[in-house]
Amino acid sequence: MEPKKKIFSGISWNCQSAESMAKKLAKEMGYHCFRVEGFLLVQLCQEGYIWLKWSRKKLQGESQTNIAGPGFHAAAISFLERLAKEERLRLKVEDRTGYYIKRDFLAMRQKYFYLWFSDLMKLVSGWGEDGEYMFCWPSVYYVPDRQVGKLITHIRSFSFNEIKGMIHSGIGVAFARDFFVLQEQRHGPATPVLLLHAVRTQRAG
Numbered sequence: 421m422e423p424k425k426k427i428f429s430g431i432s433w434n435c436q437s438a439e440s441m442a443k444k445l446a447k448e449m450g451y452h453c454f455r456v457e458g459f460l461l462v463q464l465c466q467e468g469y470i471w472l473k474w475s476r477k478k479l480q481g482e483s484q485t486n487i488a489g490p491g492f493h494a495a496a497i498s499f500l501e502r503l504a505k506e507e508r509l510r511l512k513v514e515d516r517t518g519y520y521i522k523r524d525f526l527a528m529r530q531k532y533f534y535l536w537f538s539d540l541m542k543l544v545s546g547w548g549e550d551g552e553y554m555f556c557w558p559s560v561y562y563v564p565d566r567q568v569g570k571l572i573t574h575i576r577s578f579s580f581n582e583i584k585g586m587i588h589s590g591i592g593v594a595f596a597r598d599f600f601v602l603q604e605q606r607h608g609p610a611t612p613v614l615l616l617h618a619v620r621t622q623r624a625g
Contacts (some may be wrong), residue, residue, distance in 0.1 A: 435474035441507045442472060442479070449499065464499065466601050467574065468492035486536055487556050487574070489600025490529040493519060525605045537596045544571065545584045575599060 439460050446453040452463040462470040468488035472481035485493040497513065497520055504511040513520045519528040544555055553566045555573045570577040575598060586595050597603050 433477075435479075438474060438479040439472070442503060445499070445503050445506065449502075451499070462499065464488075464495050465492055468496070468601060470496055470499065486533065487601070489602040490525065490533045491600070491602025491604050493517065493528070493533075494525055494605045495602065533600065534593060534596055537599060538593075541583065541587055541595070545580070545587045547571070547580065573599070574601075 442460060442462060443453045446462050454461055454463075458473060460472040462472065464470070465488055468483075468485070470481055470483045472479055474480075483496050485496060497515070500511055500513065503509060515521070517528045517532040519525065522528075540556075553570070553572055554564070555571050564572050567577050569581075570579050571583060
């Protein structure tokens with residue numbers, strides 16, 4: 421974010437004021453907000469974060485939404501748009517799924533999230549038991565012990581035979597519904613990659 425005009429209308433625009441706006445809205449919407457290594461994180465759900473950072477007089481950020489799911493993807497955009505509206509921000513979003521422009525939630529979920537998950541499951545089904553044993557695991561928390569013959573996910577552990585069976589039986593979509601943290605679109609608190617930056621719009625006088 422940055423002032424659009426050099427006449428500030430009495431509002432100080434800096435890192436502190438920009439982050440205060442995000443924190444205020446996060447609190448109103450029931451989301452958690454905290455700092456981690458120079459970033460301001462807005463947590464909308466489990467594994468669903470918007471990472472914000474002050475850079476070159478702008479508040480820039482990004483959000484990896486593929487694990488949290490399509491519902492989180494839509495919720496992240498909703499949060500940013502509400503922030504832009506309430507604080508008179510000019511918002512720019514780069515959304516590889518096309519949802520930001522088209523607003524077709526079902527198409528976005530099927531074409532991007534389910535397809536990504538299906539391709540990833542096919543890849544995982546070919547892994548051997550001596551290879552990787554964690555699947556989309558948030559290792560920033562801790563690294564779990566290896567379980568013989570199993571793949572560890574944020575849901576539970578799956579045997580490699582179980583995963584191969586799901587792929588061959590065609591129930592991958594049913595598994596995807598359990599895999600994503602937010603499967604459905606939400607209207608309120610609660611890989612594809614979402615990139616954003618917002619610019620402060622000020623009025624003179």
